[in-house]
Amino acid sequence: MKKKTKQYLTMALAITMGVGLLQGCKNNDTPKPTNPSEVQTEGSSKETQSSREEADTKLSGDVTFWHSFSQGPRLETIQKAADAFTEANPDVHMTIETFSWADFYTKWTTGLASKNVPDLSTALPNHVVEMIDVEAIKPLDDLIDRIGRDRFAKAPLEEMTVDGKCYAVPLYSHAQVMWYRKDLLEKYDLEVPTTWDELYDAATKITKGENGAVYGCSVPLGTNDMMATRYLNFYVRTAGSRLLNDDNTANLTSPEVIDGINYWVKMYKENSPKDSINFNVLDQATMYYNGTNAFDFNSGFHIGGVQTNSPDLLDQISCAPMPTVKKGDEQKGVETSNIPMVVWESSDTQDVSEAFIEFMYQPEYYIPFLRSVPVGMLPALPEIAEEKEFLEDETIKKFQREMEVISKAVGEGTAIGYENGPVPEAGLLISQGIIENMFQDIIINDVPVEEAAKAAEDKLNEQFKSLS
Template identity: 25%
Template sequence: MSKLETKRRNFLKGSIVAAVLITAAMPAFAQQATINFWDMKWGGDDYANAAQALVDKYNSENPDVKVVYRSVPRSNWYETFVTAIASGSAPDISTGASVQAVQLYDQGAIMPVDEVVAQMDPNDFAAGTLESMKYDGHYVALPWGLDVRVLFYRKDILEAAGVAVPTNWEEFRAAAKAVTGNGKYGLVASGDPGGMHWILAAGPNNGGGLFDADGRPSLTSDRTLEAREFLGSLVSDGAVNPASVGYVNDDARGSFIRGEAAFLFNGPGLPDLAPADVRPNIEIVPPLTGPHGDKGTYRSVNNIMIYNQTQHPAETMAFMKWWSGNQLPLWTEGHNGNLPARNSIAADAYFQDNPNVKYIQDNYLPIGKPLGGNAPGSFPQLNAVDGDGSCSA
């Protein structure tokens, strides 16, 4: 072997050794964590676009994590998630309906998020909402959106009939009956969950509800029965559009917006769904007083939860905390139909400068009762009511 060849081999050997030593000294690159985020469609296309933009922002700020966003239809949501859990293909994190986290936690599918809550200011959540996420001694989710049922009326219809805005049940029944005729009805409802919300709201409006303070079923209690009979009286008066039974929520909204009914029980974003020339005629009925002096309505607390199947619990919890505090664009750009559960977000001018939303925040949210009626928090028995998604809209 020539001296030149020997030098060349020694040089290559030294280079290889040096490369090995340098590689050993370098920190190992962590593999990018992929987090699958399933988000129910809480609005139109604008909502999904705004949510995707938020996810993109998080990914750009956290290059070691890749959150993959998926918009999930609200129809058949329960079957969607239960099937995914059973097949081992559940997401790492998702938003969900009012008792979804408790339902799925009871099935062993949801991870407690106590350590996330411990890093947050509990006073930044609307009263009672954070505690409604507590079950079995753990926080099973974070509240993010509030869906409260509000009674709206058509100012033009009431004025044309010379009917005053009602303040109690008796006046409401009389007003609904007085405006019925000539192709118009006192109120329109729907045969889907949107119609069920009339029952869920009428109970608390009379001091009742689906469950009593001890968590026992109270659908047949005196106060709840009285509320159901009141709703029945509206039908017997002929004041309810008979097509309501075949309507879905969008049908009922459309009928109201077209001026075919004077009253509609719906979500806080209803006025913004109407054409600009119709909005001035849509106003809010002040919370009605029940026959025993009670005021109340139905309020659901939609939540965001983490699944036990996740392979990246720490990264998923970090994303959950970030998402909870950065959701404002879901309303300002995505036109989310809920109201925010975070007080810091609800204080934004987007909400405070909207007179309808401001009125609902101040007058309807405080009297809202959850699916459990007078029972505190969430509990497994609610699965019998909402386990198939029948009350979610």
């Protein structure tokens, strides 16, 4: 081959590779229509007026749905609902992507800048307030009205309302309650504790009696989760105080909070495995599932965990309302999680997403979804709790009393820091590990409680400033 021909060939190859590279860098998503009306009338230029009118009511377009229901049964029921929806709307194409809650948070926060967010997704209550703050999601009042505003419990809707607009539709709820082991209470001749002091005494008796085989009450304090904040909040709320002041500054130095810190430090030292200083939610739950923790705080999800890990223990577990500080005080729910669905502002197919949410609440899809984690996911529509099909689930029948305890707590509690409505400070309160670090400092470095609490409070307030 001649030298010149070789040069031309090299050039052609290099240009081809360069163009290929640039093409590769291009977003290869098919262009989406820019607004719902374009979605509806897509490809309708040759249609007659009447068929165009028909097309206007017909749903079409691509919907990306992110959810965090990674476990088998929940995933299957969601998939079934999506399949039925796309079958009823053949011009709709749904792409479902599943992430754990932790990955989900990273995904949407990083995706927001590159507009790589879904059309529709689930969310955690503390995510919702952040999403509203950056105008990432759209108000859904029209959709809520279409489904029936009165059909929803009031509290979850209020929790997602900012400036009179509700930005999310609650899908299910659960609440934190105190779980215990009936066999251990019987063995040590103990009553179900109703106060924090009774809980401490019962836990101490079991810890001593079991000699390391079972711990009375594990206290999870790991910095890569928010469990210590959750436990402190239990105590503080039942003492009538809050972790946020009315002006949304941090409150870690009031007498009720100091009492709470002292209480959990004492409980950790006497009745918890030393390793629980690094425990996250899963480490903590696993102890109860395996039968090595006598008292634990969690939602109805605990039933499924015990059923999977230690089916023999299933007859021995039960739950009770949150203990109180003083004997005789009314036992109330403290922490409720209302898991909602949201529609993203940047979506081109918001109408399809809203239609799917509406579709999900039909009993033939909604009840199987709730029954996929019986007692764990309580209906956002209270009327469903009365449905025969919902109540005839074997686990729900077996844990009817526990479901009543949790349902009552759901109606009384809020997300941590949301007692006066959704505020972004609540997100920082649970996500920074500052309260977890404070506990670790007290235990590991022997820092006096008041000093550690003041330092943590200052640090939180410093971080709250970043919100403005």
